[in-house]
Structure formats: C-alpha cells, structure tokens
Amino acid sequence: MNKNNRREDIVLTAAKLFRKKGYNAVSMRDLAAEMGIKAASLYNHISSKQEILASIVLSVAKDFVGHIDTVVPQPIASIEKLTSIIHHHIELTAEQTDFLACMNNDWIHLDEENKTLYLSLRKEYEAKFREILRVGMAKNELKNIHIEISVFGILTTLRTLYVWYAKKDVVSLKTLKTDLPRLLLDGLID
Amino acid sequence: MNKNNRREDIVLTAAKLFRKKGYNAVSMRDLAAEMGIKAASLYNHISSKQEILASIVLSVAKDFVGHIDTVVPQPIASIEKLTSIIHHHIELTAEQTDFLACMNNDWIHLDEENKTLYLSLRKEYEAKFREILRVGMAKNELKNIHIEISVFGILTTLRTLYVWYAKKDVVSLKTLKTDLPRLLLDGLID
DNA sequence: TTACAAAACTAACACTTGTTAGTCTAATTT
DNA sequence: AAATTAGACTAACAAGTGTTAGTTTTGTAA
Secondary structure (H helix, E strand, C coil), rough: HEEEEHHHHHHHHHHHHHHHCCHHHHCCHHHHHHHHHCCHHHHHCCHHHHHHHHHHHHHHHHHHHHHHHCCCCCCCCCHHHHHHHHHHHHHHHHHHHHHHHHHHHHHHHCHHHHHHHHHHHHHHHHHHHHHHHHHHHHHCCCCCCHHHHHHHHHHHHHHHHHHHCCCCCCCHHHHHHHHHHHHHHHHHHH | CCHHHHHHHHHHHHHHHHHCCHHCCCCCHHHHHCCCCCCHCCCCCCCCCCHHHHHHHHHHHHHHHHHHHHHHCCCCHHHHHHHHHHHHHHHHHHCCCHHHHHHHHHHHHHHHHHHHHHHHHHHHHHHHHHHHHHHHHHHHCCCCCCCCHHHEEEEEHHHHHHHCCCCCCCCCCCHHHHHHHHHHHHHHHH
C-alpha cells in the first residue's frame, strides 16, 4: 500500500521533471535526487525509466478515450457534446498539467510497443471526435466547415491548453470554461 | 561557398532527424551517418550540436517576427492583417516543415543564452499579435472575446500546423488557406 | 528481543555521448 | 609540378547513461 504511494510519488515527480526538461534530458540520477534518494533505489519501486513514461502517457490517453466514450451515446445536441469535451480537456489540464504536457511532448520516446498503443488510442479519440462533428453537420446543428480542418483546429488547441494554463494568473478556470468553447465553436454555428 | 552548402545540408538533415526523434535522441553519429560521413567530420562545418539547434530555431523565430513587422504598419483592416499572418504560417509550414517542428519541440534544449533569445522573440511576436487584436476590438472590427484566450487559441493552432501538414493528402494547401482563417476568425466577427 | 521484509545504500557494468587531436587524401590554387 | 587547403578519416578522451548485484539500514510484526 505504501509501496503504491511511493511509486506514485516517483511517477508524479518524473512527470514534473520530464515536462520541464524533456524525457531524454532527465536522468534516473536526476529523478532520484529530486526524490532525495539514489538512482538504484528507484528500482525498488519501478522497473524501468520507460515504464514510468508509459505509465504517464497511457493513463492520460486512456482517460480521454474513456470520457469521450461516455459523451458519444448521450441524447444531447452536438454542440453540447463538444462543450462537454472541451470542459473535460480544461479540467484535466488543470488537474494533471504535468501529465498532459508529458503526454504531448514525450510520447515519441515511448518504445515501439507503447508508441503503437498510444497512437491507436489517439486515433480512436480523433475518430470519435470527428464523428460527433460529422453527425452535427448532417443534422444541420453545425455549419459545413471542412471537417478535417475543424477537427485539427479544435483538437490542437485543446491539446496545448497546458502551455496556456501555466500562466493561469492571466485567465481564471471559469472564464476559460465559458470563453474557450465560444471561441472554438462559434465558427461552427450559424 | 561549397562549405556553406555543406553546412546547410547538415542543418537541414539535422532538422529532419530532430523532428523525427527529438534533439536529445539524435546523436552526432546518427547525424553523420545520415550524411554519409563520420561524426568527427561534421566539425569541419559546424562548431557544435547546440549551434545546429540554435541555427534552426532562431532562423524560424526571426522569420516570424520579420513578417509580423511588415504587417503591423500596413493601412488595412485588422481581419486582413490576421489573415495575412495566418497565410504566412501556412506557407512557412509548407516550406520549412522540419524547421517549424523542430522549433516547437526542441527549443527547450537550447542553452541558456539561446533560450533566452528565443523566448524574447516569441514574446515579442505574441505582443504584436495581441496588439493587432486589441486595436481591432477597439475599432469594433472584431468582437470582444477575451483577448488572451483569442491570442492563445489562434497562435497555438498556427504553431502546430506542421503536425497537420504532415497529412497533406487530406487537405490541400489552397483549402487550408481559405478555410483555416474562417475557422479561426469567424468567432471574432459579428 | 528477535525475525523479516521493505527500501535504502555502494559499487560496478557495459555502453553511449559530444568533442578534440592528429593524420591522410583529394581537389584547387599558385 | 609544387604548394596549399578543405574535408574526410581513425583513435581516443572524459563524462554521463540505464541498470544490476550484493549489502546494509530501517521499520514493523511475532
């Protein structure tokens, strides 16, 4: 039980460092020093550096897919589905800033197997997002903007929210939740 | 003269590799191999790995500031200024995809001095972009959306265009140039 | 108090890193 | 033809990498 907490601590600390310096620029000795122990001691809790990265990246990726899966079947208008997704991005960004940053910047450093898994989760998410847009346009709830451009425009903004969130003094979470959907979706509404 | 071309070749190749694997994951031996020579030979043309990175990142950053400087003083409406900026992002993305990707992903690995320089260029660009929005809103050419959110929303989309451009089979450059400004700016127009 | 397990430690491994020194070869200039 | 130079090469460096083996310390349960 305590072991789990210690492991969690390590992963959290790793995410913080990975975010600041990038996966490859953080050595196991750096990570250990930040934890106040020696590098070798880390291996009592984790099995490899790669495992830490995978654990960070995949947990966030799975969370996103999990959320969109709850949104898709709901009997609500497309705009509301999109708003719910945007809100979820904002919330996750606030709660797990380092994890999100790490996912976006360091997924390339996953080993072949984990990278494949990550990319398939990402593809799945994009497909479901695209489908919400497609249905919304078909039902004339949304304007007929080029769909790939819409998907791209909205998702990349959401993906990089964490950059923004770092300067949270500039905009409150509440303002973000009301104004960001407007900025992103107004182009899609008549 | 030939030396310049060779150097340019190295920097171009480096950008390609940095983009694919990240600055730290590309060794001088990797880069040399891609050029068909040995690592030590690179140093006949460049002085350090860091110099290559700086040369890539700063050239793009300066190009962006250079362009916005030509746009700002023009006697045209805010929307047209913004459209011109968006077009420039699209063009640069098409012409220098690897450089752009490299700037966005690897600027953290600049040494202290170059990082400071890069960040100040970036800050300068954002300030000028923000000012265009501010004036446009003051003149009622633009809607009064939260200005920081607008700056962020538009710039991050433009910054990550290169991700998108990689799948250029999906959308033509021409479509991008007409539809992307619409998506990004319609939320700002009545 | 003793016994045991968890988690720290030291020391070392095999390997990779960016970079330099010194040398040889091929092309260009004199 | 001789001299110079650009640009490749080999060999090596000091430092840093992730990880393992074996040992000692610490805290908890008997």
